[in-house]
Amino acid sequence: xxxxxxxxxxxxxxxxxxxxxxxxxxxxxxxxxxxxxxxxxxxxxxxxxxxxxxxxxxxxxxxxxxxxxxxxxxxxxxxxxxxxxxxxxxxxxxxxxxxxxxxxxxxxxxxxxxxxxxxxxxxxxxxxxxxxxxxxxxxxxxxxxxxxxxxxxxxxxxxxxxxxxxxxxxxxxxxxxxxxxxxxxxxxxxxxxxxxxxxxxxxxxxxxxxxxxxxxxxxxxxxxxxxxxxxxxxxxxxxxxxxxxxxxxxxxx
Amino acid sequence: xxxxxxxxxxxxxxxxxxxxxxxxxxxxxxxxxxxxxxxxxxxxxxxxxxxxxxxxxxxxxxxxxxxxxxxxxxxxxxxxxxxxxxxxxxxxxxxxxxxxxxxxxxxxxxxxxxxxxxxxxxxxxxxxxxxxxxxxxxxxxxxxxxxxxxxxxxxxxxxxxxxxxxxxxxxxxxxxxxxxxxxxxxxxxxxxxxxxxxxxxxxxxxxxxxxxxxxxxxxxxxxxxxxxxxxxxxxxxxxxxxxxxxxxxxxxxxxxxxxxxxxxxxxxxxxxxxxxxxx
Numbered sequence: 001x002x003x004x005x006x007x008x009x010x011x012x013x014x015x016x017x018x019x020x021x022x023x024x025x026x027x028x029x030x031x032x033x034x035x036x037x038x039x040x041x042x043x044x045x046x047x048x049x050x051x052x053x054x055x056x057x058x059x060x061x062x063x064x065x066x067x068x069x070x071x072x073x074x075x076x077x078x079x080x081x082x083x084x085x086x087x088x089x090x091x092x093x094x095x096x097x098x099x100x101x102x103x104x105x106x107x108x109x110x111x112x113x114x115x116x117x118x119x120x121x122x123x124x125x126x127x128x129x130x131x132x133x134x135x136x137x138x139x140x141x142x143x144x145x146x147x148x149x150x151x152x153x154x155x156x157x158x159x160x161x162x163x164x165x166x167x168x169x170x171x172x173x174x175x176x177x178x179x180x181x182x183x184x185x186x187x188x189x190x191x192x193x194x195x196x197x198x199x200x201x202x203x204x205x206x207x208x209x210x211x212x213x214x215x216x217x218x219x220x221x222x223x224x225x226x227x228x229x230x231x232x233x234x235x236x237x238x239x240x241x242x243x244x245x246x247x248x249x250x251x252x253x
Numbered sequence: 254x255x256x257x258x259x260x261x262x263x264x265x266x267x268x269x270x271x272x273x274x275x276x277x278x279x280x281x282x283x284x285x286x287x288x289x290x291x292x293x294x295x296x297x298x299x300x301x302x303x304x305x306x307x308x309x310x311x312x313x314x315x316x317x318x319x320x321x322x323x324x325x326x327x328x329x330x331x332x333x334x335x336x337x338x339x340x341x342x343x344x345x346x347x348x349x350x351x352x353x354x355x356x357x358x359x360x361x362x363x364x365x366x367x368x369x370x371x372x373x374x375x376x377x378x379x380x381x382x383x384x385x386x387x388x389x390x391x392x393x394x395x396x397x398x399x400x401x402x403x404x405x406x407x408x409x410x411x412x413x414x415x416x417x418x419x420x421x422x423x424x425x426x427x428x429x430x431x432x433x434x435x436x437x438x439x440x441x442x443x444x445x446x447x448x449x450x451x452x453x454x455x456x457x458x459x460x461x462x463x464x465x466x467x468x469x470x471x472x473x474x475x476x477x478x479x480x481x482x483x484x485x486x487x488x489x490x491x492x493x494x495x496x497x498x499x500x501x502x503x504x505x506x507x508x509x510x511x512x513x514x515x516x517x518x519x520x521x522x523x524x525x526x527x528x529x530x531x532x
Contacts, residue, residue: 055373077268077371080283083276088287105263138383216369 013142016117023119024066029155029186031146032063032123033169034134035178038210038217039127042182044108045205053207054219057082057094059127063210064140065155065164066120074103074122096126100137100145108143117141121154127217131171157189162189179206179229201227255463274462276370277363277391290394299402303332305357307447307479307486309338309455310410310425312440313468316503317410317423320472321494322480324487332421334487340500341507342370346384346411347500351445354390356395357405364388364407367422381413385426385434391433404430408444411503421461423502441471447479447486454478454532469499469510473518474532489519 023155030043030052041063043052052071053063056078064071078099086094103122111117126135136148137205151169153161164185173181191197206221206229221229267283277288285291311318319424325333338351338357342365350357367387372378379387388409395405408427416422427439427444441459441521443451454475463471473489477498489496496515501508526532 049376051376073269076271076374077264080268080276080279081264083366083370083373084280084284084287087276087280087362088284102264104521106269109263239496243450252284 010198016111017142017228020119022112024121024141024154025156027065027155029153029158029161029189030063030065030123031059031151031153031161031165031182031185032061032125033151033165033174033178033182034131034136034171035175036131036171037134037175037212038208039134040175040178040182041125041205041207042179042186043205045187045202046197046203047155048202051205053205053220055207055216056099056124058215059217060094060096060099061125061127061207061218062122063125063154064120064122067118070118071120071122074106074120077106078103078124083232095135096124096137099155100139101123103139104143104145106143107141109138111142121158122151123148123221125209127211129211153185160189161185175208176229179251180232183230202233204230274371275387275407276367277387288394289356289363289391290397292398294398294401294403297402298398300328301325302356302403303336303354305336305338305351305354305445306470307445307451307476307483308351308408308445309429309448309451309475309479310347310349310408310437310442311440311455311459311463311468311472312410312421312423312461313423313463313465315422315465316412317347317425318465318468318472318499319349319408319410320469320497320499321349322476322478322487322497323413323490324485326485327387327523330483331487334437334490334493339500341500341502341509342384342409342411343372343378344506345378345414345502346381346409347502347507348406348410349444350387350405351408351448352405353403356403357407360391360395360405360407364391367391376465378414380415381411381424385409385436388426389428389432389434392428392430396431399430406430406444407522408442410502412504412506422455422504429485443475443479444488444527445479447476450482451475451479465503469518470522471497473497473515473522477522477526478518478532489523491520491523515518 032041038054041053045052045147050068054075056062060073082094122139124137128134136152138148138152150171151165168181187197187199206226209217305325308321319339321339323335325336342348348361349360407428413422413424414467425442427435427437427442440461441455458471477488480486496519499510499515
């Protein structure tokens with residue numbers, strides 16, 4: 001008969017947490033923060049095709065760090081849930097809180113029932129009518145949820161990055177100021193001898209939930225629009241407005 | 254089970270199963286009761302539900318127009334004076350429906366979610382032909398109900414982002430109840446009970462490469478002609494201020510003309526018909 005070794009629940013939980021934390025800490029970071037016209041997502045991502053930031057629903061966005069296959073699975077499950085809710089009830093009945101709850105339950109169950117926890121940390125963000133009504137939920141590998149106050153950082157060295165954000169983030173920042181802050185926060189860690197690194201536009205994945213839009217508010221900021229936002233503007237000239245998809249988004253049927 | 258909810262609040266297993274980027278196929282797996290094709294229909298369901306009537310589509314220089322009257326009928330009665338039968342399917346395409354209104358509206362909503370779902374899961378939009386094919390499949394799924402009297406026929410039009418240069422970017426697709434898909438290369442098409450008259454009017458007025466203003470006028474004229482000869486199609490209702498729904502799809506995306514804009518065109522058409530009733 002095979003010998004059953006006893007391991008205490010504390011030991012198991014500790015081991016799994018440590019395993020998940022190590023996996024997450026290896027990855028590049030992502031930042032989510034509120035600005036005057038919406039919610040900004042900035043992730044360090046070299047890939048143009050494998051996204052860390054995506055659209056879930058009209059006013060809900062998703063950002064994740066960690067193992068791609070695991071958070072991609074959660075992302076598509078979230079899109080399915082949101083679309084099914086919106087289809088069977090109404091588009092307004094799809095909320096970030098509901099989605100965060102479902103993710104929390106799912107991650108919690110995976111953490112305790114499966115032999116390997118998900119090595120992911122995700123953010124579900126819902127843009128509100130005003131900056132103080134934005135909702136940012138941080139979901140960790142063990143299913144715990146935290147409601148974040150308008151800004152959050154995830155991934156490797158999240159604490160150091162979060163420290164920079166906490167110090168300098170204000171609710172009424174412009175998109176440009178918020179983006180500059182996010183990039184400075186990301187580059188403040190990981191440089192040689194504590195010196196800040198530099199990140200070019202093609203190393204960043206940037207998207208916003210624009211609170212001024214009706215219908216689908218998510219849009220990516222890429223290419224020339226992103227470069228224009230990243231370059232400090234000359235004195236007195238406003239930065240170019242980012243490109244967006246057409247003004248009319250699909251009607252809420 | 255409430256839609257998409259597991260009693261434990263966890264995401265149900267079906268949600269996390271890797272698979273298709275089609276919302277319809279996903280529903281078929283996770284909640285088949287939400288799909289239109291999966292319901293028993295009484296042997297004959299004719300005249301039990303309101304019917305939507307005439308939709309016209311016109312391709313013009315910058316894109317395509319889809320316009321519809323506002324009437325729904327039930328037998329000889331008017332069921333609705335202000336139903337909207339033309340909607341944006343996604344950012345670059347439009348859908349209009351004729352036939353059983355309830356089935357059509359459900360189908361249209363499902364189609365909208367289908368396109369959006371694909372776009373979100375895949376991170377890219379379906380091609381215009383892909384969208385049309387998808388819609389054809391959904392119509393085919395309704396064939397059983399259609400034969401029992403709950404037929405619905407859509408008209409699909411969109412701005413083709415991949416259109417080769419020199420070809421009109423606005424494309425129109427029509428369907429039959431068996432799911433047949435036909436691209437209308439003539440540049441215009443109409444469906445619904447008044448389509449015969451609307452199409453006859455367009456045949457005489459249509460010119461390829463029309464401007465947007467001309468195309469809008471043509472669409473409203475065609476709907477007027479349909480309403481003139483078909484009792485189930487509603488003309489512009491100047492008394493109540495109910496005018497046709499006119500939508501465009503261009504490189505800038507889809508756009509619904511405001512009520513004031515359509516009112517101005519509709520009034521001009523009515524004015525012209527005062528002098529010349531045949532248009």
